Amino acid sequence: MTEISLAQQNFLLAQKRHKRSVRTSRLCIFLLFFGLWEVASQSGLIDSFIFSSPSKLFLCAYGMILDHTLFTNIGITLFETIVSFLLVIFFALFITIILWFNKHISETLEPYLVVLNSLPKSALAPLLIVWLGANYNTIIITGMSVAIFGSILSLYNSFQSVDTEKVKLIYTLGGNKFHALTKVVLPSSLPSLFSIMKVNIGLCLVGVIIGEFIAARAGLGYLIIYGSQVFKLDWVILSIAILCIIAIALYQAIAIAEKYCLKHH
Amino acid sequence: MEKLMEISHVSYSYHTLEGETPALTNINFTVHKGDFLSIVGPSGCGKSTLLSLLTGLIEPEHGSILLYGQKLFEKGRGTIGYMLQHDHLFEWRTIEKNVLLGLEIQNRLTPENQEKVMDMLKRYGLYKFKDARPSQLSGGMRQRAALIRTLALEPELLLLDEPFSALDYQTRLTVGDDIGSIIKKEQKTAILVTHDLSEAVSLGNQILVLSKRPATIKSIVPINFSDTMTPLQRRNAPEFKDYFNTIWKELNSDD
Ligand SMILES: Nc1ncnc2c1ncn2[C@@H]1O[C@H](COP(=O)(O)OP(=O)(O)O)[C@@H](O)[C@H]1O
Ligand SMILES: [Mg+2]
Numbered sequence: 001m002t003e004i005s006l007a008q009q010n011f012l013l014a015q016k017r018h019k020r021s022v023r024t025s026r027l028c029i030f031l032l033f034f035g036l037w038e039v040a041s042q043s044g045l046i047d048s049f050i051f052s053s054p055s056k057l058f059l060c061a062y063g064m065i066l067d068h069t070l071f072t073n074i075g076i077t078l079f080e081t082i083v084s085f086l087l088v089i090f091f092a093l094f095i096t097i098i099l100w101f102n103k104h105i106s107e108t109l110e111p112y113l114v115v116l117n118s119l120p121k122s123a124l125a126p127l128l129i130v131w132l133g134a135n136y137n138t139i140i141i142t143g144m145s146v147a148i149f150g151s152i153l154s155l156y157n158s159f160q161s162v163d164t165e166k167v168k169l170i171y172t173l174g175g176n177k178f179h180a181l182t183k184v185v186l187p188s189s190l191p192s193l194f195s196i197m198k199v200n201i202g203l204c205l206v207g208v209i210i211g212e213f214i215a216a217r218a219g220l221g222y223l224i225i226y227g228s229q230v231f232k233l234d235w236v237i238l239s240i241a242i243l244c245i246i247a248i249a250l251y252q253a254i255a256i257a258e259k260y261c262l263k264h265h
Numbered sequence: 266m267e268k269l270m271e272i273s274h275v276s277y278s279y280h281t282l283e284g285e286t287p288a289l290t291n292i293n294f295t296v297h298k299g300d301f302l303s304i305v306g307p308s309g310c311g312k313s314t315l316l317s318l319l320t321g322l323i324e325p326e327h328g329s330i331l332l333y334g335q336k337l338f339e340k341g342r343g344t345i346g347y348m349l350q351h352d353h354l355f356e357w358r359t360i361e362k363n364v365l366l367g368l369e370i371q372n373r374l375t376p377e378n379q380e381k382v383m384d385m386l387k388r389y390g391l392y393k394f395k396d397a398r399p400s401q402l403s404g405g406m407r408q409r410a411a412l413i414r415t416l417a418l419e420p421e422l423l424l425l426d427e428p429f430s431a432l433d434y435q436t437r438l439t440v441g442d443d444i445g446s447i448i449k450k451e452q453k454t455a456i457l458v459t460h461d462l463s464e465a466v467s468l469g470n471q472i473l474v475l476s477k478r479p480a481t482i483k484s485i486v487p488i489n490f491s492d493t494m495t496p497l498q499r500r501n502a503p504e505f506k507d508y509f510n511t512i513w514k515e516l517n518s519d520d
Contacts, residue, residue: 166353173366174367
């Protein structure tokens with residue numbers, strides 16, 4: 001294994017070159033997009049009042065950092081998203097475990113869960129705000145409402161798809177249903193739990209933004225709505241760009257946690 | 266020899282919406298301490314069902330199963346070792362954690378018990394793999410690990426449900442030999458279910474021949490080889506072929 005054949009070396013080299021060229025192309029698109037955008041707005045090809053420009057966004061962000069509005073708003077949206085995400089995971093696990101323990105409950109509730117899940121959740125937001133008032137709790141619940149039912153259904157599916165022979169093994173070793181849950185069902189559902197989490201973090205962000213559109217006095221969703229109403233489109237576009245970054249960062253955080261957990265479990 | 270388990274007039278049917286599937290009718294036999302009983306029968310005849318009954322996973326519809334003269338159901342789980350068709354070692358546990366699973370479940374993870382299991386890992390050449398994941402082991406080693414997981418609970422009786430059927434032929438012979446000698450060394454009473462007649466003859470000292478579903482016992486054939494013979498040596502003994510033929514005829518006879 002010490003000697004690598006010439007053919008293998010060539011293959012590895014070609015692979016490396018291919019990877020590098022993909023990376024370069026990606027970077028090019030990025031630079032080209034922002035470059036064209038800047039040039040187009042500078043030269044008056046597009047109206048920078050409506051379409052903004054990278055340099056205007058930069059200045060806008062700088063100004064908002066100085067008057068502390070940027071990080072407060074980011075922080076609020078991030079906080080609401082993470083809390084609703086954690087609550088979704090907690091309740092989804094809790095409810096799924098109950099469903100798994102009791103066939104009667106799960107079969108009874110199944111059609112209701114399916115209906116609730118296929119509901120367009122953004123339609124619920126105005127109602128929730130009337131019911132619960134315009135505050136953080138409502139926005140967090142709006143975020144949860146987008147993700148919770150789908151999570152329960154997917155998680156329950158993954159609990160159900162556990163190899164019945166593995167569960168039988170637990171019983172042959174003298175275990176009970178609780179052991180089957182902790183020793184087999186939960187560990188073997190961990191990979192699906194992580195995929196559900198990856199989907200959920202995005203959904204919770206969407207839900208929180210919808211909530212902020214309607215009810216908030218702060219947060220990126222509020223900035224977007226308020227900015228569009230007073231024609232501060234720099235705010236709107238900057239908030240959207242930041243939302244992109246937040247979405248990617250949260251997703252990556254879960255991907256890293258996944259890598260770590262699945263390696264050590 | 267002391268009577269370990271007594272199965273009398275046991276019948277069992279599965280009930281589903283599609284109808285009733287009688288799996289076993291009127292099964293009677295006795296297992297003595299130190300026996301190695303092989304059960305053969307056509308596939309789908311009810312062999313796995315019989316083992317599930319013997320472990321207490323399900324309860325007979327008719328008849329009784331007595332372990333040391335006491336009713337088995339519920340009590341059996343954990344005192345009777347059951348080795349399933351696949352090893353079902355958990356990839357999220359190391360080999361060590363896998364073989365300790367039964368003790369962990371039964372809250373019996375004492376230092377003495379762990380010591381015993383580690384000794385078994387050493388004796389059967391798995392100790393240096395104790396921190397490995399199951400996927401890093403060969404099929405034969407995995408089967409050995411699964412056996413140690415079962416033996417860790419020090420079962421009175423060991424049930425093996427076609428434990429080698431997932432292995433290729435070559436490995437099957439050596440693993441069969443291996444598992445057979447481990448069971449002998451640990452002086453366990455065992456019941457092996459298989460559809461492979463030569464496996465049944467090479468390991469058992471009694472062969473129970475089952476009919477098609479719903480299974481009844483067609484006959485019980487005693488097997489007499491010298492006690493010191495390994496399963497592989499049995500396969501090369503001259504009587505082997507005769508036993509094989511007897512059982513083959515029993516299996517395929519029409520009454
Ligand atoms: N859970 C079940 N529900 C309904 N029928 C079953 C179930 N398990 C097994 N059977 C049926 O019972 C018969 C015996 O099964 P089994 O004991 O697994 O046979 P073997 O192990 O000898 O191949 C088969 O015909 C099978 O279809
Ligand atoms: Mg079977």
